[in-house]
Amino acid sequence: MPKEFTPKVVTANALLEGDVVYQTADDRWSRHLSEAELISDEALAKLRLAQAEGQPELVVGAYLADAKPSDDGPQPTHFREEFRRTGPSNYHHGKQAEVN
Amino acid sequence: MYSYSEFDAAFVAERNRQFRAQVERRIAGNLTEDEFKPLRLMNGLYLQLHAYMLRVAIPYGTLNSRQMRQLAHIAETWDKGYGHFTTRQNIQFNWPELRDVPEILDALAEVEMHAIQTSGNTIRNVTADHFAGAAEDEIADPRPVAELLRQWSTDHPEFQFLPRKFKIAVTGSPNDRAVIKAHDIGIQIVEREGEIGYRVLVGGGLGRTPMIGKVLSDFVSQEDLLPYIEATVSVWNLLGRRDNKYKSRIKITVHEHGIDDIRARVQERFEVIRPEFSGIDVALLEQIKTAFAPPAFRQDGAEVFETTYKTDPIFRSWADTNLIAHKAPGYAIVQISLKAHGATPGDATADQMRVMADLAEFYGHDELRISHEQNVILPHVHKSNLPALHAILKKHGLATANIGLISDIIACPGMDYCALATARSIPIAQQIATRFDELKLEHDIGELKIKISGCINACGHHHVGHIGILGLDRAGVENYQITLGGDHTETAAIGDRTGPGFSADEIIPAVERIVETYLDQRHDRNETFLEFYRRVGMTPFKTALYEQDKAYAAE
Ligand code: HEM
Ligand code: SF4
Numbered sequence: 001m002p003k004e005f006t007p008k009v010v011t012a013n014a015l016l017e018g019d020v021v022y023q024t025a026d027d028r029w030s031r032h033l034s035e036a037e038l039i040s041d042e043a044l045a046k047l048r049l050a051q052a053e054g055q056p057e058l059v060v061g062a063y064l065a066d067a068k069p070s071d072d073g074p075q076p077t078h079f080r081e082e083f084r085r086t087g088p089s090n091y092h093h094g095k096q097a098e099v100n
Numbered sequence: 101m102y103s104y105s106e107f108d109a110a111f112v113a114e115r116n117r118q119f120r121a122q123v124e125r126r127i128a129g130n131l132t133e134d135e136f137k138p139l140r141l142m143n144g145l146y147l148q149l150h151a152y153m154l155r156v157a158i159p160y161g162t163l164n165s166r167q168m169r170q171l172a173h174i175a176e177t178w179d180k181g182y183g184h185f186t187t188r189q190n191i192q193f194n195w196p197e198l199r200d201v202p203e204i205l206d207a208l209a210e211v212e213m214h215a216i217q218t219s220g221n222t223i224r225n226v227t228a229d230h231f232a233g234a235a236e237d238e239i240a241d242p243r244p245v246a247e248l249l250r251q252w253s254t255d256h257p258e259f260q261f262l263p264r265k266f267k268i269a270v271t272g273s274p275n276d277r278a279v280i281k282a283h284d285i286g287i288q289i290v291e292r293e294g295e296i297g298y299r300v301l302v303g304g305g306l307g308r309t310p311m312i313g314k315v316l317s318d319f320v321s322q323e324d325l326l327p328y329i330e331a332t333v334s335v336w337n338l339l340g341r342r343d344n345k346y347k348s349r350i351k352i353t354v355h356e357h358g359i360d361d362i363r364a365r366v367q368e369r370f371e372v373i374r375p376e377f378s379g380i381d382v383a384l385l386e387q388i389k390t391a392f393a394p395p396a397f398r399q400d401g402a403e404v405f406e407t408t409y410k411t412d413p414i415f416r417s418w419a420d421t422n423l424i425a426h427k428a429p430g431y432a433i434v435q436i437s438l439k440a441h442g443a444t445p446g447d448a449t450a451d452q453m454r455v456m457a458d459l460a461e462f463y464g465h466d467e468l469r470i471s472h473e474q475n476v477i478l479p480h481v482h483k484s485n486l487p488a489l490h491a492i493l494k495k496h497g498l499a500t501a502n503i504g505l506i507s508d509i510i511a512c513p514g515m516d517y518c519a520l521a522t523a524r525s526i527p528i529a530q531q532i533a534t535r536f537d538e539l540k541l542e543h544d545i546g547e548l549k550i551k552i553s554g555c556i557n558a559c560g561h562h563h564v565g566h567i568g569i570l571g572l573d574r575a576g577v578e579n580y581q582i583t584l585g586g587d588h589t590e591t592a593a594i595g596d597r598t599g600p601g602f603s604a605d606e607i608i609p610a611v612e613r614i615v616e617t618y619l620d621q622r623h624d625r626n627e628t629f630l631e632f633y634r635r636v637g638m639t640p641f642k643t644a645l646y647e648q649d650k651a652y653a654a655e
Pocket of ligand 1: 146148153185186187188192282283304305306307308349511512513517518519520557558559560561
C-alpha cells in the first residue's frame, strides 16, 4: 500500500543570506514557519515545490518538510526541522533572536 | 614563517577574481545553483543548515599574529563575531552572506590565506603536530614537509578530481599528536643511521568504516618522498571506487586489495615517475626549511615563574595542565583552551583572537598554532612571561585549566550547523563540561578524552575518543551511541561500542556512570582511563550502563 501523504511545507535556504525560509500561501518566502503554507494534498505539494524550484534567484535547495497544524500555524514534526526553525542551540543569534 | 611567492599571490588573486565574477553571475541569475555549487565548493563555501559556511585553510595549523588578527577582522565584519576552529586545523565561519564572500577571500589573500582545496575531492589541508618546532621529543619539524606537500598538491592537475577527498597528516615526533593513523596518508619523520627519512602509513580514516592506517613503507628517503606520495595517490586515483561514495576512500582500496598489493603497485608506479623528479623538490624543501628555522630563543632566568608557581594556586593549576615542556631551556609550550566550561568547543570570539594574536606577538615569537583538538597553541613562550600571559588570558576567558581533561572535548558542529548531521553535538559537549565542573572531579579523573560527532562522518573523531559519542537519529529522536577505548595517538585504536544508544536526556548520566565506574575501580590515580579500559575491558562499563538500570527496575 502506498504510504499515506502527510502534510508538508515547502522550505529552502535564501540565496543571499542562507537563512531558512518557508513558502507562504501568497507566494512569499517567510523566515517564520508559522507563516508557511501547510499543504495536505500531494499533487499540490509537488506543484508548489516545482514553483519554488523555479525561483533560483531567491532560494536554494527547496524541499518538502513534514509539518503538522497548530493554532500558531505549521509546527515541525522532526527535530531537524525544529532546529532549522529556531537556529543553533549554542548561541541566541540565529533565527531565535528574531523569533522570540 | 613561510612566505608565499609572487606567483602564489597572483594565483590566489586570480582565483578570487574568478570567484567574484561567479558569485555575481549566480546572484544575477546567469548561473544555476547546479552550475554554481561546484564553483563555490572549490572555494570552500558550503551551504549549511542556517547559513553559508566558509572553511579557511590554516596550513599545518600555523598562523602568525597578523593572520590571526585578520581572522578576527573577518569574524567581526562579515560574520557574527566569532570563528570555529576544527579538527583539521582549519577555521570555519558559520554566517557569511553570499555577496560578502569575495570580500572575505580578498581579505584572506592580504595575509596569504585562502580557502582553496578546503572542499571537494582534492588533497585537503595538510595537517601536522601542533607542537611542531617546539616539542622536546621531536626528531625534526614536520612543517617543511607539510609545506612541500601543500605546494605540490595545490592545483595539482592529476589530483583535482580524486575518487574522494584526501587527507595527509605529518608528525616529526614518535609521540603522535597529528592523528596520522586516522588519515589517508600519515607521515612520520624518522631517523635511520643518522639519516632523516619518512615512515609512510596509508589507509587510515574514520567515518563510516573506521580504519587504522597500515605501514606502506618503513623508510622513504627525503629525495624519494614526493614521488613516493605522488605514486601512492596516483595508484588510488586509478583503483579508487568511483562507483560507490562509501567505498571510495583509500582505506577501502587498501582493505580490498591488501597492503602488500598496494605496496607493490606504489613501488611500480614510483619507479616510473621517479626520473621525472629532478631534485628541485629536495632543493625546495631545503629552502622551505630555512623559513621554519627556530626563533632566537632567549636565555633569561625564570624566577618570576617559579615564585608565581609557588604562591598562586590558580596559576599553578593552569601551568600543570596547560603547559608542555619545550625543547629550549627556559621555554614552555602554552596551550590555550577554547573549552571554557559550557562554551562551544573550538569557538573563539574576535576579541579572543586578537588577544591571542597580541600575546603571540609580545611573548611568543609571533607564532600561533591550531591543534586538531580545537585549541590554540603558543609554541614558544619564555617561562618568565608566563605569569603576565596567564593574567591576560584569564581576563578574556582563555585560562581554563583543562587541557587533556574531561571537559577538553572535541565536538563537531553537529545539527546546530551541519547539513549532514543526524543529531546535535555541541549541547552534549557543553552539558558534559558543565556537569563535571560542578562535580569538581575533572582533575581527579585526569587524562580523559571525549570526542563527539553529530553523524557517522566522524568529524569529531568519536571513534578515537577514550569515550566516543556519536549522535544518531532514531525514529525522529536524537540518540547517542557510546564507544570506549578509542585512542588517536601512536597506539591508535578504534573504540568499542558499549551497546544501545542513549537519549539526549540519558547521555550525560550515562557518561557520569562510565566515569564513576573508572573512579571506583581504578588501581590508583596513576592508572588513566584508557589504561583502565585496556586492563578490564567492557564488562564493568556495560554493567554500569545497562545492568544497573535493570537491577533498579527489578527492585
Ligand atoms: C560543517 C560542515 C562539514 C561538512 C559538510 C563535513 C563533511 C564531512 C564528510 C562528508 C565526512 C565524511 C568523510 C568520509 O566519508 O570518510 C567528513 C569527515 C571528516 N571531517 Fe568533516 N564536515 C564538516 C565539518 C567538519 C568539521 C567542523 C571538522 C572538524 C571539527 C571536520 C573534519 C573532518 C574529519 C577529521 C573527518 C574524518 C574523516 C576521516 O578521517 O575519514 N569536518 N566531513
Ligand atoms: S560529523 Fe557529521 S555532523 Fe559532524 S560536522 Fe561532520 S558531517 Fe557534520
